[in-house]
Amino acid sequence: MSHIHIDVENLNFSYENGTPVLKNLSFRASENDSVGIIGANGAGKSTFLKLLVGLNLNFTGSIRIEEIPLEKKTLAKIREKIGYVFQDSDSQLFMTTVGEDVAFAPRNYGLPEEEVEKRVQEALEKVHITHLRDKSIFKLSGGEKKLASLATILSMTPDMILLDEPSVALDPKNRRNLIHVLNEFEHLKLIASHDLDFIWDTCNRVVLVNHGEIIADGSPEEILRDGELLDANGLEKPLSLTGR
Amino acid sequence: MSKIGQAISEIQSLETISKEDRRVNRIHPLSKLILTVFYIAVTVSFHKYDLPGLIGMAVYPAAVFMIADLSFREALRRLRVVLPLVMVMGILNPFFDRKIVLMVGALPVSGGVLSMLTLMIKAVLTVLAGYLFIATTPIEEICRALRIIHIPKTFVVVVLLIYRYITVLLSEARRITQAYQLRAPGQKGVHYKVWGSLVGQMLLRSMDRANDIYDSMQLRGFDGDLRTGEKKALTPLDFLWPLLWGAVIVLLRIFPVVELLGGLFV
Amino acid sequence: MHMADALVNPVVAGTMYAASAAVAGVSVHKVRLEDNQKKIPLMGVMGAFVFAAQMINFTIPGTGSSGHLCGGMMLSALLGPWAGFLTMIGVLLIQCLFFADGGLLALGCNIWNMAFYGCFVGALVIWRLIMKNGAARWKIILASVLGCVLTLQMGAFSVTIETMLSGITELPFKTFVAAMQPIHLAIGLVEGLITAAVLLFVYEARPELLWGIGTPKKEAKLSLGWTLGILGGLALLIGGGLSLAASSLPDGLEWAIGRITGSEELEAAEAGIYAAADKVQSATSFLPDYAFKGSESAAGTTVSGIVGSLIVVALLVGAALLFRFFRNKKKETVAKN
Numbered sequence: 141m142s143h144i145h146i147d148v149e150n151l152n153f154s155y156e157n158g159t160p161v162l163k164n165l166s167f168r169a170s171e172n173d174s175v176g177i178i179g180a181n182g183a184g185k186s187t188f189l190k191l192l193v194g195l196n197l198n199f200t201g202s203i204r205i206e207e208i209p210l211e212k213k214t215l216a217k218i219r220e221k222i223g224y225v226f227q228d229s230d231s232q233l234f235m236t237t238v239g240e241d242v243a244f245a246p247r248n249y250g251l252p253e254e255e256v257e258k259r260v261q262e263a264l265e266k267v268h269i270t271h272l273r274d275k276s277i278f279k280l281s282g283g284e285k286k287l288a289s290l291a292t293i294l295s296m297t298p299d300m301i302l303l304d305e306p307s308v309a310l311d312p313k314n315r316r317n318l319i320h321v322l323n324e325f326e327h328l329k330l331i332a333s334h335d336l337d338f339i340w341d342t343c344n345r346v347v348l349v350n351h352g353e354i355i356a357d358g359s360p361e362e363i364l365r366d367g368e369l370l371d372a373n374g375l376e377k378p379l380s381l382t383g384r
Numbered sequence: 385m386s387k388i389g390q391a392i393s394e395i396q397s398l399e400t401i402s403k404e405d406r407r408v409n410r411i412h413p414l415s416k417l418i419l420t421v422f423y424i425a426v427t428v429s430f431h432k433y434d435l436p437g438l439i440g441m442a443v444y445p446a447a448v449f450m451i452a453d454l455s456f457r458e459a460l461r462r463l464r465v466v467l468p469l470v471m472v473m474g475i476l477n478p479f480f481d482r483k484i485v486l487m488v489g490a491l492p493v494s495g496g497v498l499s500m501l502t503l504m505i506k507a508v509l510t511v512l513a514g515y516l517f518i519a520t521t522p523i524e525e526i527c528r529a530l531r532i533i534h535i536p537k538t539f540v541v542v543v544l545l546i547y548r549y550i551t552v553l554l555s556e557a558r559r560i561t562q563a564y565q566l567r568a569p570g571q572k573g574v575h576y577k578v579w580g581s582l583v584g585q586m587l588l589r590s591m592d593r594a595n596d597i598y599d600s601m602q603l604r605g606f607d608g609d610l611r612t613g614e615k616k617a618l619t620p621l622d623f624l625w626p627l628l629w630g631a632v633i634v635l636l637r638i639f640p641v642v643e644l645l646g647g648l649f650v
Numbered sequence: 651m652h653m654a655d656a657l658v659n660p661v662v663a664g665t666m667y668a669a670s671a672a673v674a675g676v677s678v679h680k681v682r683l684e685d686n687q688k689k690i691p692l693m694g695v696m697g698a699f700v701f702a703a704q705m706i707n708f709t710i711p712g713t714g715s716s717g718h719l720c721g722g723m724m725l726s727a728l729l730g731p732w733a734g735f736l737t738m739i740g741v742l743l744i745q746c747l748f749f750a751d752g753g754l755l756a757l758g759c760n761i762w763n764m765a766f767y768g769c770f771v772g773a774l775v776i777w778r779l780i781m782k783n784g785a786a787r788w789k790i791i792l793a794s795v796l797g798c799v800l801t802l803q804m805g806a807f808s809v810t811i812e813t814m815l816s817g818i819t820e821l822p823f824k825t826f827v828a829a830m831q832p833i834h835l836a837i838g839l840v841e842g843l844i845t846a847a848v849l850l851f852v853y854e855a856r857p858e859l860l861w862g863i864g865t866p867k868k869e870a871k872l873s874l875g876w877t878l879g880i881l882g883g884l885a886l887l888i889g890g891g892l893s894l895a896a897s898s899l900p901d902g903l904e905w906a907i908g909r910i911t912g913s914e915e916l917e918a919a920e921a922g923i924y925a926a927a928d929k930v931q932s933a934t935s936f937l938p939d940y941a942f943k944g945s946e947s948a949a950g951t952t953v954s955g956i957v958g959s960l961i962v963v964a965l966l967v968g969a970a971l972l973f974r975f976f977r978n979k980k981k982e983t984v985a986k987n
Binding site for chain 2: 658850
């Protein structure tokens with residue numbers, strides 16, 4: 141039996157002004173899952189991902205990451221296991237060069253400089269951007285920034301990665317490249333997106349969220365081909381499945 | 385090009401030049417920083433009538449421009465910020481200081497004219513020296529030098545972050561003003577009725593961005609301390625370069641080198 | 651208002667560096683005491699924001715010109731004066747390095763003239779005092795305009811003093827002040843209004859972001875007319891006090907004092923400034939001045955000086971040309987091979 145990596149039970153979360161965002165959400169994901177979390181704007185996808193890495197602890201219910209309950213004192217431990225890729229690469233990449241940014245996490249975890257060096261090299265190789273190492277971030281293209289963002293979390297050698305709208309603002313070539321890179325990463329992936337073609341190409345499981353609740357959970361075949369279901373939740377069938 | 389576009393391209397071109405592989409770029413940033421400040425301080429310390437002395441000081445920028453093979457024109461463009469201001473300060477000197485201090489042939493030169501000239505030359509030389517520093521030293525290196533002289537980390541991290549996000553926010557400011565201009569043709573600047581909302585929106589977005597950045601830092605183990613790697617080994621040039629130039633500068637300041645040279649021909 | 655390196659001498663620059671560094675040291679300490687890691691990225695991004703926002707031109711109604719935002723006041727109203735001051739230093743450092751706006755030597759002066767007054771007089775004193783009992787629209791306008799006008803007047807006056815002490819200009823002190831202060835009164839008013847507009851927007855959208863807002867005791871309702879009245883009065887008072895006093899009034903003042911006391915005290919005061927300038931300048935000569943020990947001897951020696959200058963210029967230009975020639979040749983041969 142494969143290992144349960146993420147175990148969420150009865151998760152409730154509201155904004156400070158009381159607006160509920162997530163309602164009684166339960167969810168499990170195991171080692172080899174590649175889960176697409178889909179839903180229209182404001183469905184609660186991003187909030188869900190942010191809660192999983194403990195960016196907000198004002199929730200009720202329970203979140204367990206690799207059996208460890210998510211709470212203030214386990215934050216550091218849990219964050220070592222999860223990589224989170226922000227929607228806006230410019231927020232993710234705050235150092236001046238790619239190499240320095242990729243080295244940021246390993247250095248913070250107190251690794252010796254040789255090990256940091258090794259991690260940086262490996263991470264850059266995984267996303268095929270070793271040539272960009274000394275380049276300034278502001279000189280990168282949108283696609284390069286996205287890959288660099290991915291490298292900055294791969295250097296932590298996480299057990300799972302969460303991606304928030306990874307395909308936004310990527311041209312077709314960069315998009316295909318990203319799909320390729322993601323499919324090479326064998327661990328658990330959670331991808332929040334309303335780009336259903338992208339989900340189709342990267343995920344083996346799809347969770348449909350609307351108004352903070354899970355509406356459907358199944359294989360991409362099942363959900364992404366169900367035009368009625370998607371339509372009822374503010375989404376549209378992926379182009380590659382419409383047969384046009 | 386718009387003012388904002390110009391600023392963006394200026395940063396980008398400096399970034400490129402400072403990361404090119406030349407020997408001067410590889411010299412330790414602290415050596416270059418100390419040399420630059422020393423050169424500027426000595427240059428401005430010349431007496432206001434000492435034209436020959438200041439001409440002699442041109443040796444340093446001239447030589448480094450040649451050694452480093454940098455574009456002189458690029459550096460001169462930077463004078464457009466400084467010169468007008470210095471001009472304003474100096475232009476009236478000839479009217480107030482009419483004492484004749486020098487006869488060039490039959491032409492009397494007043495102290496005011498001389499002091500105006502030396503002021504201009506000081507402006508040019510100091511700006512050139514500043515350019516030589518920034519064109520051969522990337523900002524990360526400058527910050528490394530600041531750390532070595534014990535400038536607090538909190539401040540150095542802030543400088544790096546400002547630098548990192550200047551281009552991001554300049555691009556945003558450009559988008560905003562362009563979008564504004566497209567809908568308000570013929571207006572030179574932003575109308576007062578939207579002063580607050582136009583910049584205010586940008587400000588709130590920037591604050592949200594800062595939040596995201598903090599989240600991103602936290603998620604990667606940030607604890608308030610920014611760690612940077614690589615300590616390059618010092619090379620002899622790191623010492624020789626500032627010492628050699630320091631000696632030349634002191635020499636030019638203490639002895640009337642230029643005048644002695646002229647004396648040979650007069 | 652950025653001072654260039656050429657406008658200061660090493661003693662003035664060093665003194666201002668020391669003063670600014672001392673305040674920066676205290677600020678670092680204060681920011682560390684807050685122990686708020688979140689503040690660091692906020693300072694970085696807000697510094698970049700101020701930099702970018704200062705590039706936007708705001709049309710001043712009724713005139714063809716445009717104004718900009720006041721950085722020190724703005725940053726301090728959002729980050730507090732200590733963090734605001736450090737952020738401003740960062741902005742000024744980057745401006746001087748990358749845009750030759752200011753200079754490495756004059757940085758200490760620029761920090762003092764722009765960041766210190768804006769953050770500490772503008773925000774720590776004026777903004778905080780006015781916001782003591784809670785914020786309101788009129789208070790934000792009042793604090794911004796008052797803060798900007800006052801801090802710019804102080805900044806402009808400091809520029810004048812620093813330039814005079816550096817012995818850069820032959821301009822009589824009075825004339826210099828008379829030119830600087832009124833211009834900066836106008837600039838201060840405009841910057842204050844722009845800054846107020848932005849802060850008002852923040853106040854309405856996310857009031858919790860503003861720094862130094864006390865708890866309201868009683869909502870003091872003030873009509874717009876009253877606000878404008880008070881504002882106008884205060885601006886006039888301060889502008890008049892500082893700026894006009896410096897421009898048209900000094901002669902009047904001098905005349906008045908002269909009549910009352912029958913003495914020329916003001917001239918003595920002015921002479922004092924020149925004496926101080928002389929002192930600073932002679933202290934600057936940490937290296938001896940060879941040609942100008944007595945200014946009479948200057949004329950005699952400098953003819954050879956001029957000849958020497960011409961030779962040096964010719965040599966440098968010649969060297970540059972030769973250098974270029976050989977380099978191109980080298981490139982050609984490399985290209986051929």
